[in-house]
Amino acid sequence: MITQQDIRTHTIAVLVDNESGVLARVIGLFSGRGYNIESLTVAEVDPVEKLSRITLVTSGTPMVIEQIKAQLGRLVPVRKVADLTVEGPSVTRELALLKVVGTGEKRVESLRIADIFRANVVDSTNESFVFEIVGKPEKLDAFIKLMEPLGLAETSRTGVAAIARGKESLL
Amino acid sequence: MSEQLSGAEIVLKALVDQGVEVVFGYPGGAVLPIYDALFRQNRIRHVLCRHEQGAVHMAEGYARSTGKVGCVLVTSGPGATNAVTGLTDALMDSVPIVCLTGQVPTFLIGNDAFQEADTTGITRQCTKHNYLVKEPDRLARTIHEAFVVASTGRPGPVVVDLPKDVLMGKAPYIPASRVKHRSYKPQMKADIALIEQAVELMGKAQRPIFYIGGGVVNSGPSACKLLASFVRSTGFPITSTLMGLGAYPASDQQFLGMLGMHGTYEANLAMHACDVMICIGARFDDRVTGRLDAFAPNAKKIHVDIDPSSINKNVVVDVAIVGDVAHVVEDMIRVWKAKQIRPTQKALATWWGQIDAWKARNCLAYKTNDTTIKPQQAIERLYALTKDRDTYITTEVGQHQMWAAQFYKFEEPNRWMTSGGLGTMGYGLPAALGVQVAHPESLVVDISGEASFQMNMQEMGTASQYRLPVKVFILNNQYMGMVRQWQELLHGSRYSESYSDALPDFVKLAESFGWLGLEVESPADLDDAIKTMIESDKPVLMNVHVDPSENCYPMIPSGAAHNDMLMGPEDTAGAGVSDHGMVLV
Numbered sequence: 214m215i216t217q218q219d220i221r222t223h224t225i226a227v228l229v230d231n232e233s234g235v236l237a238r239v240i241g242l243f244s245g246r247g248y249n250i251e252s253l254t255v256a257e258v259d260p261v262e263k264l265s266r267i268t269l270v271t272s273g274t275p276m277v278i279e280q281i282k283a284q285l286g287r288l289v290p291v292r293k294v295a296d297l298t299v300e301g302p303s304v305t306r307e308l309a310l311l312k313v314v315g316t317g318e319k320r321v322e323s324l325r326i327a328d329i330f331r332a333n334v335v336d337s338t339n340e341s342f343v344f345e346i347v348g349k350p351e352k353l354d355a356f357i358k359l360m361e362p363l364g365l366a367e368t369s370r371t372g373v374a375a376i377a378r379g380k381e382s383l384l
Numbered sequence: 385m386s387e388q389l390s391g392a393e394i395v396l397k398a399l400v401d402q403g404v405e406v407v408f409g410y411p412g413g414a415v416l417p418i419y420d421a422l423f424r425q426n427r428i429r430h431v432l433c434r435h436e437q438g439a440v441h442m443a444e445g446y447a448r449s450t451g452k453v454g455c456v457l458v459t460s461g462p463g464a465t466n467a468v469t470g471l472t473d474a475l476m477d478s479v480p481i482v483c484l485t486g487q488v489p490t491f492l493i494g495n496d497a498f499q500e501a502d503t504t505g506i507t508r509q510c511t512k513h514n515y516l517v518k519e520p521d522r523l524a525r526t527i528h529e530a531f532v533v534a535s536t537g538r539p540g541p542v543v544v545d546l547p548k549d550v551l552m553g554k555a556p557y558i559p560a561s562r563v564k565h566r567s568y569k570p571q572m573k574a575d576i577a578l579i580e581q582a583v584e585l586m587g588k589a590q591r592p593i594f595y596i597g598g599g600v601v602n603s604g605p606s607a608c609k610l611l612a613s614f615v616r617s618t619g620f621p622i623t624s625t626l627m628g629l630g631a632y633p634a635s636d637q638q639f640l641g642m643l644g645m646h647g648t649y650e651a652n653l654a655m656h657a658c659d660v661m662i663c664i665g666a667r668f669d670d671r672v673t674g675r676l677d678a679f680a681p682n683a684k685k686i687h688v689d690i691d692p693s694s695i696n697k698n699v700v701v702d703v704a705i706v707g708d709v710a711h712v713v714e715d716m717i718r719v720w721k722a723k724q725i726r727p728t729q730k731a732l733a734t735w736w737g738q739i740d741a742w743k744a745r746n747c748l749a750y751k752t753n754d755t756t757i758k759p760q761q762a763i764e765r766l767y768a769l770t771k772d773r774d775t776y777i778t779t780e781v782g783q784h785q786m787w788a789a790q791f792y793k794f795e796e797p798n799r800w801m802t803s804g805g806l807g808t809m810g811y812g813l814p815a816a817l818g819v820q821v822a823h824p825e826s827l828v829v830d831i832s833g834e835a836s837f838q839m840n841m842q843e844m845g846t847a848s849q850y851r852l853p854v855k856v857f858i859l860n861n862q863y864m865g866m867v868r869q870w871q872e873l874l875h876g877s878r879y880s881e882s883y884s885d886a887l888p889d890f891v892k893l894a895e896s897f898g899w900l901g902l903e904v905e906s907p908a909d910l911d912d913a914i915k916t917m918i919e920s921d922k923p924v925l926m927n928v929h930v931d932p933s934e935n936c937y938p939m940i941p942s943g944a945a946h947n948d949m950l951m952g953p954e955d956t957a958g959a960g961v962s963d964h965g966m967v968l969v
Contacts, residue, residue, distance in 0.1 A: 230566055241508055245509050276700065284693045287692070289533055289565075289567070290567060291567065292567045
């Protein structure tokens with residue numbers, strides 16, 4: 214039987230030819246085969262070679278994760294698939310923008326917590342702040358949780374970007 | 385700069401460059417430029433289907449009987465959506481197809497124009513890859529790429545969507561030799577260390593078995609020959625999936641017949657009891673494995689597949705070898721010889737003794753009588769009367785398909801065309817037409833059921849138009865037999881909607897298309913009717929009335945294990961089906 218302990222979260226980097234429909238292929242693969250996407254980011258990383266990098270956070274049993282990687286590798290425009298969770302140490306970062314609305318003591322408290330988390334104020338009115346925070350997803354989770362009682366009105370998160378530590382590169 | 389051609393001319397030139405001789409298709413507004421260019425050339429032949437699903441199945445029959453890529457040409461919108469079932473069928477059964485679809489002009493895409501459909505969106509999940517060509521400059525390159533993708537690695541269908549303005553624009557032609565794909569490189573040769581590991585396991589085996597599938601056929605006739613010689617040199621038993629039939633000669637002593645849900649008793653029990661399983665070009669499909677947690681519980685499993693995603697998908701294996709069957713088997717033979725492996729003959733003899741005892745059970749036996757033709761009997765007689773000819777067999781889907789797999793013995797690959805993965809009723813007639821186009825002098829028989837036949841019977845007109853003398857051999861039991869069998873087994877014999885009511889007069893139907901129609905009811909007339917069918921130079925529709933209550937055995941009920949087979953109607957119906965099994969299809 215599959216137990217909850219067998220299910221692990223993996224961060225997977227996929228280097229693809231930047232052509233139309235490539236993201237739809239990746240997303241269609243996940244929905245069509247019943248895999249889970251927790252976070253997905255994509256942007257062109259090599260305009261000369263026309264390569265985009267997709268960073269996916271997904272979860273599953275070891276067998277499912279192996280399938281996900283094999284299925285991704287099978288897509289024609291996919292150049293490379295790397296499992297950053299198992300292939301050595303990696304750095305994972307996410308950016309979030311938070312709108313916190315309020316006045317008085319709560320407003321001051323939100324600024325104090327932002328300072329502790331090294332979040333920046335990128336917009337300010339008499340009744341609101343927009344904070345920018347960068348870090349591991351767990352750090353963002355913690356910051357968001359603390360902002361909730363202080364007037365958190367809106368959150369925008371980028372999803373995870375990740376890269377392996379050390380001198381080896383993906384291609 | 386080289387000569388400028390119209391987009392439509394580039395398409396045809398690229399097809400000629402790729403060795404295409406025949407295109408199966410249906411015209412419409414968006415592909416008129418290609419049809420006009422077809423009219424003005426004589427290199428490529430066009431076969432007009434009556435429905436685009438038929439065109440794709442024809443291309444599948446053509447591809448699977450020749451090993452070449454099948455080519456389809458359909459229009460935008462309904463032309464493309466009608467092709468979807470055929471494309472999905474080709475994807476599931478790994479058949480190389482290039483399907484060119486018309487599209488509304490680029491400036492109308494997204495406007496809900498007349499006969500517009502999001503073809504690349506709709507076919508993304510039912511093709512190996514697809515393309516929308518937005519500039520005439522990209523046409524030649526894309527079509528060449530499409531043929532490479534369709535025919536290499538694990539083969540599959542590729543769609544190229546062609547907007548009408550692109551077909552009417554101008555560009556220079558680029559020959560195939562100048563096109564290279566940026567990232568697509570299937571792995572052909574396997575890691576030799578893994579092959580050594582596999583061969584060592586085989587050498588130590590006490591109860592080995594080869595389990596082969598359609599991948600062997602796809603690897604080509606020489607791969608089949610290599611594998612057969614290797615299997616013979618090992619002395620191991622061998623079984624095949626539905627898709628792999630013909631890859632290994634069925635008459636050979638080491639062949640145990642098909643395995644799986646309607647496989648033989650000896651093949652399934654040998655799979656259950658084996659200690660080393662060598663799976664080559666098969667994918668542990670649910671029709672084959674039955675209950676997964678009871679599948680070959682004591683076996684070390686070796687899996688050879690060109691598609692890494694087939695490995696460890698359903699069944700975890702001990703040695704996973706990614707590569708093309710021909711390359712891998714060649715290496716296996718070399719390592720086997722170099723290491724001078726001699727399997728223990730004593731253990732093998734014991735194993736064969738056990739297998740022979742299972743064989744003695746004679747699991748495919750059935751009872752005949754003087755009044756009613758048994759469906760198994762009809763296929764056995766068809767086999768007896770056609771086996772010495774140059775014969776190709778296609779099927780529809782259902783009981784008749786399983787009986788054909790059990791009773792028709794294939795000695796060579798590419799002789800057996802059936803819809804295995806998707807189970808598409810209506811596949812057999814158009815597939816037979818595609819086979820006949822490729823092999824005009826051969827005997828092509830579609831073993832059919834009266835229900836499946838009606839799903840694509842419009843293609844009778846195609847046979848008449850192109851004088852394709854296919855033989856449709858209908859086992860008419862007046863039921864969707866496999867549906868009825870499951871209703872009998874699992875749903876208290878409540879035959880909900882599975883009776884074939886309001887059937888046509890098949891003889892008159894045949895005659896209305898200029899075919900020969902035959903009708904047989906008595907076992908005594910069967911042989912003569914089959915001979916008449918074979919000897920006719922026309923297409924023939926033969927309506928064989930068979931016992932309507934006959935069921936297909938042996939059977940592993942859904943959710944049951946290989947050693948838990950129903951052998952015949954005397955086995956308690958449905959007793960082996962768990963609640964879990966009831967939800968399976």
